[in-house]
Amino acid sequence: MSAIRYDPRALAAQTLASVVGGKSLRAAFAEVSTRLDDVRDRALLAALLYEGARWWLRFEVALDGMLERPLRERDGDIRALLVLGLVQLEILRMPVHAAVAATVEAARALRKPAFAGLVNALLRRWLREREMRNTELDRDAVTRTSHPRWLIDAIAVDWPEQAEAILAANNVPAPLWLRVNRRRIARADFAAQMAAAGMACRVPEAVPDALVLDSSLDVTSAPGYAQGLFSVQDGAAQQASTLLDLRAGQRVLDACAAPGGKSAHILETADVELTALDSDARRLPRLRENMRRLGLSAAVHAGDAADPGGWWDQRPFDRILIDAPCSATGIIRRQPDVKLHRRAADIPGLAAAQARLLDALWPLLARGGRLVYATCSVLEDENARQTEVLLARHSDARPVAPTLPWHVAGTGAQNLPGESDMDGFFYAIVDKGN
Numbered sequence: 212m213s214a215i216r217y218d219p220r221a222l223a224a225q226t227l228a229s230v231v232g233g234k235s236l237r238a239a240f241a242e243v244s245t246r247l248d249d250v251r252d253r254a255l256l257a258a259l260l261y262e263g264a265r266w267w268l269r270f271e272v273a274l275d276g277m278l279e280r281p282l283r284e285r286d287g288d289i290r291a292l293l294v295l296g297l298v299q300l301e302i303l304r305m306p307v308h309a310a311v312a313a314t315v316e317a318a319r320a321l322r323k324p325a326f327a328g329l330v331n332a333l334l335r336r337w338l339r340e341r342e343m344r345n346t347e348l349d350r351d352a353v354t355r356t357s358h359p360r361w362l363i364d365a366i367a368v369d370w371p372e373q374a375e376a377i378l379a380a381n382n383v384p385a386p387l388w389l390r391v392n393r394r395r396i397a398r399a400d401f402a403a404q405m406a407a408a409g410m411a412c413r414v415p416e417a418v419p420d421a422l423v424l425d426s427s428l429d430v431t432s433a434p435g436y437a438q439g440l441f442s443v444q445d446g447a448a449q450q451a452s453t454l455l456d457l458r459a460g461q462r463v464l465d466a467c468a469a470p471g472g473k474s475a476h477i478l479e480t481a482d483v484e485l486t487a488l489d490s491d492a493r494r495l496p497r498l499r500e501n502m503r504r505l506g507l508s509a510a511v512h513a514g515d516a517a518d519p520g521g522w523w524d525q526r527p528f529d530r531i532l533i534d535a536p537c538s539a540t541g542i543i544r545r546q547p548d549v550k551l552h553r554r555a556a557d558i559p560g561l562a563a564a565q566a567r568l569l570d571a572l573w574p575l576l577a578r579g580g581r582l583v584y585a586t587c588s589v590l591e592d593e594n595a596r597q598t599e600v601l602l603a604r605h606s607d608a609r610p611v612a613p614t615l616p617w618h619v620a621g622t623g624a625q626n627l628p629g630e631s632d633m634d635g636f637f638y639a640i641v642d643k644g645n
């Protein structure tokens with residue numbers, strides 16, 4: 212076994228380099244975190260990776276301003292290690308000597324001892340010049356907020372008054388929201404069990420099944436996880452089942468269902484007949500596993516929701532949820548790699564896919580039925596504009612304002628990242644006339 216497996220900084224540097232190269236942060240973290248036995252090392256790895264991705268766009272510029280010669284492409288791990296050195300000093304506020312010494316040591320653990328001197332010299336130079344360099348970085352919005360220019364501009368267009376607050380909220384780690392499985396235990400009883408286990412939770416009045424923890428937690432170790440007493444789900448995502456206005460006996464379609472968070476909440480809420488569909492068959496085993504753990508059951512299909520011929524039995528649905536694939540610009544605080552991976556050019560393609568889903572699924576809704584359209588985006592093109600088009604095309608489509616204390620966005624409602632401690636999320640409700 213190589214030394215790198217035991218050095219969280221070296222492992223973080225290698226992994227962050229792969230995330231910058233295009234790998235999903237969540238998947239990369241899941242893959243490597245099991246290599247560390249010590250829970251403190253795993254927590255350090257998580258902090259380094261998530262803060263490293265969150266602040267990459269600031270500190271890579273800082274680094275380029277200090278390097279005399281650019282690093283070679285094959286030294287992407289050293290580049291990431293240097294960024295992580297700055298993150299430890301500036302964001303995680305670690306004791307200076309320990310952070311510098313451990314980062315230098317990590318260069319050796321990466322089997323690149325020739326870079327130990329550079330790492331040491333560069334971090335010490337930063338410490339001497341940090342004030343001047345931080346001031347310089349704060350002059351430009353990209354390095355001040357650590358967001359790509361296109362996204363700063365897009366947010367400024369759609370949310371001119373809230374833009375600064377959105378960018379700031381995206382840089383603050385999110386609390387952990389749980390959803391209590393009301394079929395198995397009452398929320399108050401579960402909160403008491405958590406408190407007894409030393410994991411005290413807040414009980415948000417406005418979200419009926421939710422509990423909030425300020426510190427993160429390995430959920431699989433919390434009481435009742437294996438017994439299906441709860442799931443992890445942000446408070447904004449927990450609004451879907453309320454907005455669907457579910458009644459026993461209804462036929463419900465969750466058109467973009469994997470990994471099954473909202474499907475499970477629908478089934479915990481009402482005795483409905485649920486079809487859970489997703490076009491990505493690789494994501495369905497996790498959905499099935501979640502259903503099993505929570506004691507729920509649905510008809511699960513792999514298929515393109517925009518091509519019902521392949522999976523629909525011709526019986527209309529009373530409720531349709533379209534939790535559409537989107538830019539994920541509302542959940543950057545949880546998935547900071549969205550800032551590195553998403554491009555302006557992705558948005559028209561996503562908007563076209565969302566329009567296809569709405570167009571194809573509207574005919575499957577029963578008269579008197581309800582369609583709920585949701586995204587975790589903050590961009591109007593993916594949100595209000597989509598349902599506007601649906602409403603303009605169908606004379607039997609009637610908008611219903613979601614009863615949420617959120618921003619009004621067209622006929623829908625928008626929560627912005629961090630508001631009420633929740634993710635950025637959009638909902639629109641469209642009912643079909645009788």
Ligand SMILES: C[S@@+](CC[C@H](N)C(=O)[O-])C[C@H]1O[C@@H](n2cnc3c(N)ncnc32)[C@H](O)[C@@H]1O
Nearest residue numbers: 467468469470471472473489490491515516534
């Ligand atoms: C936002 S995620 C859904 C999250 C899920 N509703 C939950 O709460 O756990 C969007 C999902 O849409 C799926 N998807 C994308 N295009 C689709 C299509 N044309 N038909 C069905 N599913 C699609 C993706 O595979 C992805 O799993």
